[in-house]
Amino acid sequence: MSTATLEPRVHAPRNYLNADYGWKSWLFTLDHKRIALLYLVSITFFFIIGGSFAVLMRIHLVEPQGALVQPETYNKLFTLHGIVMIFFFLIPSIPAVLGNFLVPLMVGARDLAFPRLNLLSWYIYIVGGMFTLYSAIAGGVDTGWTFYTPYSSTYSNTQVTAVAIGVFITGFSSILTGLNFIVTIHKMRAPGLTWFRMPLFLWAMYATSIIMVLGTPVLAITIFLLALEHLFHVGIFSPALGGDPLLFQHLFWFYSHPAVYIMILPAMGVVSEIIPCFARKRIFGYKIVAFSSVAIAVLGFLVWGHHMFVTGQSVYAGLIFSMLSFLVAIPSAIKVFNWTSTLYKGSISYDAPMLYALGFIGLFTMGGLTGLFLASLATDVHLNGTYFIVAHFHYIMVGGAVMGYLGGIHFWWPKISGRKYPNMWAGIAAVIIFIGFNLTFFPQFVLGYLGMPRRYAFYPAEFQVLNVMSSAGATVLGVGYLIPLIYLIWSMRYGPISEPNPWGATGLEWKTSSPPPTENFAEIPVVTEEAYAYAPGEAAGD
Amino acid sequence: MQSFPFQPDQASTIAKSVDQLYFFLTAVTLFFTGLIFSVIFYFMIKYRRRSPDERPKAIEGSFPLEVLWTAIPTVIVALIFVWSSTLYFRNAEPPKGSLEIFVTGKQWMWKVEHPEGQREINEMHVPLGRPVKLTMTSEDVIHDFFVPAFRVKKDVLPGRYTTMWFEATKVGTFHLFCAQYCGAFHAGMIGSIIVQEPDEYERWLAGGAPGESMEQAGAKVFQANGCPTCHLADGTGLGPSLLGVYGNPVKLTTGQIVTADDAYVRQHILNPKVTTVFGYHSIMPSFQGQLTEEQLNNLIAYIRALGKAQPMPKEAGKQ
Secondary structure (H helix, E strand, O other): OOHHHHOOOOOOOOOOOOOOOOHHHHHOOOOHHHHHHHHHHHHHHHHHHHHHHHHHHHHHOOOOOOOOOOHHHHHHHHHHHHHHHHHHHHHHHHHHHHHHHHHHHHHOOOOOOOHHHHHHHHHHHHHHHHHHHHHHHOOOOOOOOOOOOOHHHHHOOOOHHHHHHHHHHHHHHHHHHHHHHHHHHHHOOOOOOOHHHOOHHHHHHHHHHHHHHHHHHHHHHHHHHHHHHHHHOOOOOOHHHOOOOOHHHHHHHHHHHHHHHHHHHHHHHHHHHHHHHHHOOOOOOHHHHHHHHHHHHHHHHHOHHHHOOOOOOOHHHHHHHHHHHHHHHHHHHHHHHHHHHHOOOOOEOOOHHHHHHHHHHHHHHHHHHHHHHHHOHHHHHHHOOEHHHHHHHHHHHHHHHHHHHHHHHHHHHHHHHOEOOOHHHHHHHHHHHHHHHHHHHHHHHHHHHHOOEOOOOOOOHHHHHHHHHHHHHHHHHHHHHHHHHHHHHHHHHHOOEOOOOOOOOOOHHHOOOOOOOOOOOOOOOOOOOOOOOOOOOOOOOO | OOOOOOOOOOOEOOHHHHHHHHHHHHHHHHHHHHHHHHHHHHHHHHOEOOOOOOOOOOOOOOHHHHHHHHHHHHHHHHHHHHHHHHHHHHOOOOOOOOEEEEEEEEOOEEEEEOOOOOEEEOEEEEEOOOOEEEEEEEOOOOEEEEEHHHOEEEEEOEOOOEEEEEOEOOOEEEEEEEOOOOOOOHHHOOEEEEEEOHHHHHHHHHHOOOOOOHHHHHHHHHHHOOHHHOOOOOOOOOOOOOOOOOOOEEEEOOOOEEEOOHHHHHHHHHOHHHHOEOOOOOOOOOOOOOOOHHHHHHHHHHHHHHHHOOOOOHHHHHO
16 A cells, blocks of 8 residues: 555655555554544545435436335435434534645644544544444444434434434544644744734634634434433423423534534635635735634624524524524635635636635625524515525535535645646546535525425425436536545555645645654744745735 | 416505515515626726736725725615514514414424414405404424415524414415424414305304313313312412413512513413412422313313403402
């Protein structure tokens, strides 16, 4: 498996990949870069599982009466699709893979602040994942990823406990990762790397970590209470036991709405790196982009009630949550305008990472704007609980977060693997994913407006045309996802060797070799210039 | 495959106004998506890299531009917020004199009771042009009553009442969906709202051969459960008289003053200790688990009717 044996060069430079061999050197590694790769393999595994559930769902929905499975099975498919994709792919995706790999490199450190904690967080993630896989094999779970009570706590007789334990455990892995990043960014920045010289990816990781550390405990408590009611019939959420049926939703969304920002902020950070690099331009409005990440993180905690406009909560609570939700739109819009303006008078190349990043901007813009329909009370009443919601959050979480993740993987792949991938195939894949994504999810906006509720295993015949369109688009999207999987694996062995800085990017991670040595830098670098100093001869700055 | 329309039926008084907002939002979305896409494409072509060693000059940013593109979205979202909240607020309360219908959701069906006593399952007949208020509860998990053609939706919760209202403007049959996932046959928890001309609706009501009205059924539940032993009409019993209570303020032993609405009546029947009325002893037993949701609905209909009666002067009762 070594890269060294394939290369004719006698002096293969030592790097983190060839420093040591054997399974022990991976499973007991404390190197943040190797842990990042452990995460990369695990989340790819979960992405494939979650994706297969989606494929089965889209095949099933081709016919109004359901083409493939029993309704009970369909319910388990969408539940596991959501749980796997959110808790085991999207939330760890950029932070645990790219963040783990890049945070120490970008701050100019030799590792994260707590390397052992970092390895522990991966093991915790795997244990949580095992519980979830067990639940899937042992019969599945049918509550929806939202676990609404009292259905989940007292009515569902599926594997609620196993999944709840899985999600509960995995939460701690997020908390440890967040903690590690916060401490590393605070304490381990290289000399000269002031807060406002940090790459925006670090700002995004910082904002994300704060949400992870503050929000995830609430999820843990909520799931714990759910398990308590499910197993021991302690009345908390079920009115039949004297509980409050809406309390669960308040607690759940208090975490799960900010969790959306755990997924999207890192992708915004990735895009903020890619756009300047391929436009050879300092990011437009650095501080504004940095602070808008923080603003989104803070406001994100104050908007959970917009998931509950139709639960009968007071109209005044509805008004306040509506207003706060609209406010989140503002920093998001500011970011989009700044990214776009970064292109102005740049020198733009169309390499694959850039295509993903531009695709991100387009899809995120649509996802964000359709969020206005749901922040707005009068239209949310009609659209809540329909396919409009499904379309909206897939634009944010797949069109946004996954596009950002793929863009980041393509951008830093030469650094991670030391190899290049075929740029043309990567560009084709980016375009196919963009088109396939829109074909899959755009029809769902129309379906939702027409009134088709989500989570329906069968549906009235008038919704069939749009469902067939969506399923057809999903096959295009599926093909789009397979292509990078193939050429990236191919490139690990056969790709041309990459130079340390193939894109001509700024940032400390590009100043070391590709792949980096275990200790990252022979000497701790000293930072003398602003971030994104792409302009000639000058340290771009104020 | 059937062809599909691009718009659901507009069959209620609010449907048009919700759609107007919807189309405005669609226009905003299209405009900004179009703007961002065009600017990106324009820049991508105009500023494409022409030689590998191009090094464009840095632009730090622009404060006036940042202010501008903070202000524009702020103004737009403020406008949408005011527009949509006004609409929502205006439609939050049912108009006076609405026809009142009870809805009970259970896995996986909708049970409907008309005040005159007609019962329906997965169907609801309503008259054209008259506001209809639904009082809804669930026997098990959370459901959601969704009529796309009316642009209305409200969760149906166990242990609580939620209300919603609509006024149909079109004769016909419209989808009723459960829009909150509720278990195995969630997708089958669907039904029809049948809007009829008022006279046709009257005929339907009359033809339904109702045994008794909800109020009458409630009176029977009231008798059968021994309620009148304490709740004497003249107020001389161990519990307060229920005449003229519903809809009016009640003072509790805690000193709190609450309005005797559906939620209060329900809670008082199921968990009376919490809401003992000022001046009375906390001796009423709980009826939790002894009454079905429908019996509770009937009781509430009966107590609502008692609420319209004048309280009897105590002396009158003593004679």
